[in-house]
Amino acid sequence: MRDQDGLYFATSGIRGKSNLEISPELALRVGRAVANWLIDDKNSSHNVYVGFDNRRNSISIANVIIAALTSSGINVTTFSDPIPTPLLIFSILNSKSDAGIMVTGSHLPKDDNGIILFDETGNYFKGILEEPPSSIVPWSELGVVNYNQEMIKNYKNHIANYIQSKKLSPLSWSVVVDTAHGPMGLYFLDVITQLYSNFKSINYEMDDTFPGRLSEPTPKNLIDTNRFLQINNLDLGIATDMDGDRVIFITDKGEILTGDYIGAVLAINFWKKHPSQTIVVPINTSAIINIIADEMGGKIEYCKVGPPSIVNKMREINSLFGFEETGKYFFGKDHVYPDSLISVIELTSFLFEKNKKLSSIVSEMPKLYSLKTKINCDRKNSKNVMNDIKNSISNYFNDKFELITMDGLRINFSDNSWLLIRPSGTEDYIRVFSEHNNKDKNEKLNQLGQKIVTDHISS
Helix, strand or coil, X not given: CXXXXXXXXXXXXXXXXXXXXXXXXXHHHHHHHHHHHHHHHCCCCXXXXXXXXXXXXXXHHHHXXXXXXXXXXXXXXXXXXXXXXXXXXXXXXXXXXXXXXXXXXXXXXXXXXXXXXXXXXXXXXXEEECCCCCCCCCHHHCCCEEECCHHHHHXXXXXXXXXXXXXXXXEEEEEEEECCCCCHHHHHHHHHCCCEEEEEEECCCCCCCXXXXXXXXXXXXXXXXXXXXXXXXCCEEEEECCXXXXXXXXXXXXXXXXXXXXXXXXXXXXXXXXXXXXXXXXXXXXCHHHHHHHHHCCEEEEECCCHHHHHHHHHHHCCCEEEECCCEEEECCCECCCCHXXXXXXXXXXXXXXXXXXXXXXXXCCCCEEEEEEEECCHHHHHXXXXXXXXXXXXXXXXXXXXXXXXXXEEEECCCCEEEEEECCCCCEEEEEEEECCHXXXXXXXXXXXXXXXXXXXX
């Protein structure tokens, strides 16, 4: 959170316990540091969009950030009510804004919160911002605060136009939508009736105590959602995190699909329409996308883990699609940011064209087993450990393999199984990812990965 030279923003911003780490004191420092960054780097007038979700201390943190910005001479545009994160990014991209700040716990536990900084392109800011020794300006130079409720209307119109561009008729399906007690529920109501003839909503009401389920749409947190789907014989389940950038889908068979599998489903449709295009995925992505690419003659390009890297790589190579396993999908030049509404529209469009249930499409894809484990390792030592592993990795395998040294070490094998060893960016762990089409062999592969790490930590 704090670097010796300033405030450090990771790929997911600054996270911590509500009112302890994500505190008014921190909010003041964030606002002043962002103001200092803009004043140093820009020559025009400055405006920052500030949004907040419905977690208990989000509005108070947002208000302190706004006070810090305006007292430093920065104009602020904000909203009177909690909003989903995609709406904030849309606002940045559709206004003359220099940056955006979102106060949201996103997928974190209910007693956590976070502050995410976006640049003027809508991408996540990662880096260190220096705090100024003083940022107080004269009365005549104080920033002003504007409440732009019109942008909410613009966002809703944008989503409605996007649906119309797909030329969809509502599918005669029954679906359940679970928005994790966050602000995205209000926006899904306007959209889902245009996509499906019948729908039921659960965990729709905004509630920072999360009585229905926790925010992150994981299989563990979606047990009740899945049970609701199956009891009511529904055709599809849609589950977001509370700030609405992630979305996970459940088939009519009760299969909770990761973002990797939905990304592969969408890739089938994408490569049919754009056969020469490259899809961007982070280095920890399932081999299912490699299998689909081989079948369709598609191309993929790896990037480092995290949305900033996905966005930067997509822009660098002019890619029109990217995704990550958490359920974040990035579409085209106008939606190079994760928005669960856009993702639902894209998947629905594909299901409409195929006239098939999602379970039917997934059944045609190979079943892969994945496993994630972690080994304790001091972050100060992880770089040396990783270098040692890189130099000796060939000693552990008899078969030929491809080694990718990006954001860790990924070992790809000829049967599409793979092993990834990478240090955590925020915790004292080295993580081990493995995937294989055989469950037992995958467990053995992961155990080997753990052994490789422990061998070099203890050496």
